[in-house]
Amino acid sequence: MKILITGIAGFIGSHVAEYLHNLDHEVVGIDNFSDYYPVTLKKKNSEALRAKGIEVIEADLRETSAIHKLPENIEYIFHFAAQPGIAATSTFEDYLTNNVIATQNLLTYALQQEHLKLFVNIGTSSIYGLNATFAETVVPKPASHYGVTKLAAEQLVLCSSRLNQLKACSLRLYSVYGSRERPDKLFTKLLDCGLNDKTFPLFEGSLSHLRSFTHVSDIVKGITSVIGKEEVCNGEIFNIGTEAEYTTQQGVDAVEKLLNTTIKFNQLPPRSGDQQRTKANIDKARELLNYNPTVTLEEGVAEQLAWFREL
Structure with a gap:
């Protein structure tokens, strides 16, 4: 085709x-x-x-x-x-x-x-x-x-x-993440900060935001x-997307665990238009497209880390 x-x-x-x-x-x-x-x-x-x-x-x-x-x-x-x-x-x-x-x-x-x-x-x-x-x-x-x-x-x-x-x-x-993710996105930025001793720009309230992080x-x-x-x-x-739901804090925790480090934050004011919660309702995709995401957050972040190290 x-x-x-x-x-x-x-x-x-x-x-x-x-x-x-x-x-x-x-x-x-x-x-x-x-x-x-x-x-x-x-x-x-x-x-x-x-x-x-x-x-x-x-x-x-x-x-x-x-x-x-x-x-x-x-x-x-x-x-x-x-x-x-x-x-x-x-x-x-x-x-x-x-x-x-x-x-x-x-x-x-x-x-x-x-x-x-x-x-x-x-x-x-x-x-x-x-x-x-x-x-x-x-x-x-x-x-x-x-x-x-x-x-x-x-x-x-x-x-x-x-x-x-x-x-x-x-x-x-x-909330897509994984290898080749844009540098302005969460996990690439977290990995960069964790590996290179940089400070992560944290928008106020964002650690409690809920996301369907999908590899x-x-x-x-x-x-x-x-x-x-x-x-x-x-x-x-x-x-x-995935039906699994994580806080941004859980995303940070996953990166810190993989890198065995603590990421430093620079607190910023809340960002206008930032979503407070995303949780994919995939009933329709599951029924009509036989869609069934399987990658866990830990597996996905490990894959992205391997790519980032190579990059």
Whole structure:
């Protein structure tokens, strides 16, 4: 099968690309190599992909000309490309153009693909709002520019499905961690601080936040489980994550135990839009996609530590 992955040089996109390539699919990807975090890391990911024979196109989907660089006869699209997180350095325009405009441009391309079987939008639990513990039928209440624009992108994709223009679904991911995690994310930052005697920037109240920390390998299995289930998935939203729930403090404890160290904190004011609780309700994904995450927090953090040491 010929598969297009947007944001292919990123954390999750690169893992999905490798997984599908190893299943003998023809994988091609696009990435704009944004400087939101060090481009060298994404270049490292893309070099590893290219070494396996996976084509990586450098282009920006915010520009309409980018779609002319994409291949024809695509059968599946996995759309990861987005402006992530809730960093103060990201403007509303960054979220709007990367998450909404880029998605609309990609849809224009998708509608030209006669062999397209399914457009898979990669959403986020941030769509639910400050508490993400619900089934997919609940009314979303996003509390950040990130969540708002990811909801808009999701609805653009599902709108095309409702109009019978193409088959599409959206997957809302929960607190993904593991090798290649972005340096601004929790576990990479904790490992860096623990190994290199740095101080961790701790937002007030965040140690008690609850998260469905989900290892990237379990996320990849959930994402790729839609393949071959086009009729079942069309027009649907699925939560993809673990039902296990941990506090941020438990995440810190897991890293400190592995490193046999104590991490130092720099207390910061609360961060606006930060989710207080995420707990993946995966009843629907379990029933329709046979999704069953299995990696424990201890196993996942150990895998990420091995990657970080090598990096």
